[in-house]
Amino acid sequence: MSIRPFDVVVIGTGPGGEGAAMKCTKANLRVCVIEDRSAVGGACTHTATIPSKTLRHAIQRLVDLRNLPGHRAAAGHGPTFRELVQTAGSVTNRQAGMREGFYERNRVEVVEGRARFVDAHTVEVIQPRGATDTLTAKHFVIATGSRPYHPPEIDFNHPRVFDSDTILGMIEMPQSMTIYGAGVIGCEYASMFRMLGVKVNLVNTREKLLSFLDDEIIDALSYHLRDLGCIIRHNEEIERVETADDGVILDLKSGKRLKTDVLLWANGRSGNTVDMGLEALGIAIDSRGNLKVNDAYQTAVPHIHAVGDVVGFPSLASAAYDQGRFAGTQIVEGRLEHRLVQDIPTGIYTSPEISSLGRNERELTAAGVPYEVGQAQFKSLARAQITGRTVGMLKILFHRDTLELLGIHCFGDNAAEIIHIGQAIMSQKGEANTLLYFVNTTFNYPTMAEAYRVAALNGLNRVF
Structure with a gap:
């Protein structure tokens, strides 16, 4: 058995591994x-971000088509769920092929298999057919990502029980669905399946949906999910799951029994660290499989780094790529070039979309910051009226004295794109980061970007 030496071995080819x-x-x-x-790309490309957002886009196009004036969709002649998912498959294949090209052009060898540390500088890779490859390196980057959390008492092998990785493999469209877990993934899938006409129970273990968001955005999301027809059940906790040939029954500790065609479990994720030999190296793994790292993404063993979902928060593909680059800089130059920016935009692909940056009203109030609010309702914007996407708003929070x-x-169509205009200005220093930028800047008309000017003028009217 030959041992092959490298300077750096990266375990995982998602955004974090690719960046490193x-x-x-x-x-x-x-x-x-x-x-x-x-194929390379990790969960982001194959089971999570790319396929789910592509499916959402396909569903939105279908809904838009059905809403066109004069369009009459014949019952039973719309695309099947499998046909909608095939759209996601084509994008996934293109993304994986593109990323394969990145590694080829940059002379990075790709080894298929599962890695396990033999010692602090050696990993064994068990290949799909059972052969073993042994690699040594001066530095390692663990970028193994995460997977849906599976409580042991739930039978995830049952054909009517799904998680966020397996839901895209569902063969037939159900008539009803219970989604347990109302985090980002749960809310996104509730929105998608309800747009397809599936009766949805969204079971939330907490008091509110997505409590990290601004309260006004939470209220808007709850309203629009209910307006779509979702049944939202807050402050509930699972008692047990009963499976049968014709459906799944979710028993809740409150005494409620929810029987639907399928169950989608969307309550948490676990880091992919099982059987990697990390404990023997002195690298602790927490109860959700995550690794603790310092600001340079070093574990307890300094030449072994970890990035992306396997280190927990913020668990975003965008942040993982930056984390990988920062870990790479520490390996190459022995220093931390940059820290992950404090204000990372959230992008939540419900319908309509949600995107948020910086502090919310609840946080500013608790901190005693004298703030004011500027708002632009999408229904008042010419561009939104042209596209027919009039649901939503842009909300700017600013310091009452300094602006x-x-x-x-x-909250609204293309929110995840619109947020980046504000992000660019918030990242500036001093007077460049004020409400006046939006007041004194000429925006194309008609555009959704104009919402910033409208919101800024609305805010100024509250302080002058």
Whole structure:
């Protein structure tokens, strides 16, 4: 058995692993990446972000088509669920092929298989057909991502029980669905399946939906999910799950029994750290499989880094890529070049979308910050009226005395795109980061970007 040496071995080819690998190989280090799938890209490309957002887009296009004046959809002649999912498959394949090209062009070797540490500088890779590859390296980056959390008492092998990784493999469209867990994933899928006409129970273990958001945005999301027809049940906790040939019964501790065609479990994720040999190296793993790292993304063993979902918060593809680059900089240069920015925009792909940046009203009130609010209702914007996407608003929170931007919250079509205009201004220093930028800047008309000017003028009217 041969042992192959590298400067850096990266375990996982999602955004975090890719960011680290590209940073290191461009510094002329010999880099190898290990991927347990047959194609690179990680969960982001194959089971999570890309396929779910592509499916959402396909569903939205279908709904738009059905709402066109004069359009009459014949009952039973719409696309099947499998046909909608096939759209996601084509995008996934293109993304994976593109990323494969990145590694080839940058001379990064890709090894397929599952990695396990033998010692602090050696990993064994068990390949799909059972062969073993042994790699040594001066540095390692663990970017293995996460998977849906599976309580042991629930039978996830049952054909009517799904998680966020397996739901896209569902064969037939159900008539009814219970979604347990009303976090980002649960809310997104509740929105998607309700748009397809599925009767949805959304079971929330907490008092509110997505409590990290601004209260006004939470209220708007709750209203529109209910307006779609979702039944939202707050402050509920699972008692047990009963499976049968014709459906799934979710028994709640409150005494409620919810029987639907399928159950989608969307309550938490676990880091992919099982059987990697990390404990023997002195690297602790918490109860959800996550690894603790310092600001340079080093674990308790300094030459072993960890990035992305496997380190927990913020568990975003966008942040994972930056974390990988920062870990790569520490490996290449021995220093932390940048820290992950404090204000990372959230992008939640419900219908309508939600995106948020900075502090919300609840946080500013608790901190005693004298703030004011500027709002633009989408229904008043010419662009929104043209597209027919009039649901939503842009909300700017700013300091009442200095006009400094403190938070931006958007609910509506293309919110995840619109937020970046505000992000660019919030990142500026001093007078450049004030409400006056939006007042004194000329925006294209008609555009959704104009919402910033409308909201800024609305806010100024409250303080002058």
